[in-house]
Amino acid sequence: MSDGKRTSADIRAKHKEFLFPSVGTFYEEPVCLDSGHGARLEDLDGRKYLDFFGGILTVSVGQTHPKVNAALHAQIDRLGHVSTLYPTVGIVELAEKLIHLAPGRIGKAGKAFFTASGTEADETAVALAQLATGRQELIALRHGYSGRSMLAQSLTAHSKYRAVTSQVPGIKHAHAPYCYRCPFGATVQHCDFKCAKDIEELIQTTTTGQVAGFLAEPIQGVGGFIVAPDGYFKVAVDIVRNYGGLFICDEVQTGFGRTGSKMWGIEHHEGVEPDIMTMAKGIANGLPIGACLATVPVADSWKGGNISTFGGNPISTAAANATIDVIVEEKLTENAAIMGKYLREGLEALKRKYPKTIGDVRGKGLMQAIELVKDETQKDRTPDAASTSRLFEETKKRGLLIGRGGLWNNVVRIAPPLNVTQAEIEEALKSLDESFAAFAEVAR
Numbered sequence: 023m024s025d026g027k028r029t030s031a032d033i034r035a036k037h038k039e040f041l042f043p044s045v046g047t048f049y050e051e052p053v054c055l056d057s058g059h060g061a062r063l064e065d066l067d068g069r070k071y072l073d074f075f076g077g078i079l080t081v082s083v084g085q086t087h088p089k090v091n092a093a094l095h096a097q098i099d100r101l102g103h104v105s106t107l108y109p110t111v112g113i114v115e116l117a118e119k120l121i122h123l124a125p126g127r128i129g130k131a132g133k134a135f136f137t138a139s140g141t142e143a144d145e146t147a148v149a150l151a152q153l154a155t156g157r158q159e160l161i162a163l164r165h166g167y168s169g170r171s172m173l174a175q176s177l178t179a180h181s182k183y184r185a186v187t188s189q190v191p192g193i194k195h196a197h198a199p200y201c202y203r204c205p206f207g208a209t210v211q212h213c214d215f216k217c218a219k220d221i222e223e224l225i226q227t228t229t230t231g232q233v234a235g236f237l238a239e240p241i242q243g244v245g246g247f248i249v250a251p252d253g254y255f256k257v258a259v260d261i262v263r264n265y266g267g268l269f270i271c272d273e274v275q276t277g278f279g280r281t282g283s284k285m286w287g288i289e290h291h292e293g294v295e296p297d298i299m300t301m302a303k304g305i306a307n308g309l310p311i312g313a314c315l316a317t318v319p320v321a322d323s324w325k326g327g328n329i330s331t332f333g334g335n336p337i338s339t340a341a342a343n344a345t346i347d348v349i350v351e352e353k354l355t356e357n358a359a360i361m362g363k364y365l366r367e368g369l370e371a372l373k374r375k376y377p378k379t380i381g382d383v384r385g386k387g388l389m390q391a392i393e394l395v396k397d398e399t400q401k402d403r404t405p406d407a408a409s410t411s412r413l414f415e416e417t418k419k420r421g422l423l424i425g426r427g428g429l430w431n432n433v434v435r436i437a438p439p440l441n442v443t444q445a446e447i448e449e450a451l452k453s454l455d456e457s458f459a460a461f462a463e464v465a466r
Contacts (some may be wrong), residue, residue: 126295140302141169240287246428282387
């Protein structure tokens with residue numbers, strides 16, 4: 023419990039009074055969290071929750087992890103802040119660690135730049151691609167999300183998150199590899215990567231024919247955990263490179279073991295090596311930090327001045343170094359694979375039990391999603407945002423916090439900490455089952 027001076031009702035009222043109305047919250051009555059440990063949280067009124075969304079896939083190793091907290095305490099008592107104008111032990115250790123963990127050509131010879139967010143990391147990546155190639159136009163994906171800045175909104179392909187009509191020019195959006203809703207009407211078994219191959223015509227018909235790069239998430243996060251089929255990225259990236267572009271891999275949500283068995287989401291796609299990578303969220307267990315990694319030739323193409331006031335802050339780098347150490351030492355990428363398989367099996371069982379409501383289950387590792395539709399048994403894949411809202415309220419009653427996404431707000435996003443236990447997954451699955459049972463029709 024808190025000290026009793028503030029209640030959830032107080033905070034909700036102050037939030038409404040003093041914050042922008044555009045600041046979105048979950049639930050009809052937003053949850054006002056006050057404390058937490060591991061995957062467990064408590065609100066200001068003493069209600070307890072199992073957290074299966076982790077601050078949007080950010081709390082990688084659970085709240086108040088002792089090793090991360092110890093690193094934070096030690097750092098904050100020694101040095102609180104310097105900008106990138108002053109090299110620190112933390113920033114060079116983190117850069118070296120990330121380069122050694124990076125896949126392909128970046129891991130062999132790469133460099134890092136630190137920011138305070140994933141939005142800034144994507145901004146840096148785009149500028150690098152333009153500088154390195156001498157070109158301006160970018161290919162992004164429909165259903166993708168890149169952040170809040172003007173450029174990031176322009177890269178983002180969700181009308182909800184494109185707040186202004188004046189967008190940055192030169193960005194073209196290719197079809198997403200959304201197999202459940204294939205824009206070409208193909209099936210996974212007979213798709214021939216039509217969405218990837220269409221990128222060539224997109225370049226030929228909507229650009230100058232020479233592009234700076236292709237920015238894509240290995241699994242689209244805000245888009246509803248859309249998972250590209252095996253082979254998609256090889257086809258897409260090869261086309262972009264044929265037209266002179268670089269591959270910018272956005273690992274903001276998929277990085278740091280989230281997808282299971284691999285450190286990076288793109289590593290699940292054989293023969294694909296990024297020229298530039300971006301990351302944030304899970305890197306520091308909740309501390310604000312982002313990073314842009316690039317091959318040496320690409321990184322060296324930035325000839326002008328470049329600083330970041332908060333990028334590589336000593337406290338944030340201490341948290342990031344400790345978080346990565348925990349992920350590696352505790353073999354959490356492996357745990358994400360094992361527990362992710364167990365979670366996936368449970369979600370597939372729910373799909374069989376509630377076949378009308380649950381249209382699709384997808385994801386990798388501890389990045390799993392359920393897409394809700396009007397009636398999958400009648401091939402009606404109309405997005406069902408109302409049932410998704412109902413599910414949210416029901417799981418909240420049962421003390422389970424989950425995420426939401428998708429273009430139509432009908433996708434449940436499930437992403438517990440990487441050190442989640444089987445017992446916690448069983449508890450979450452039980453809550454989901456009871457919540458669906460409260461309103462969904464059971465299979466006959």
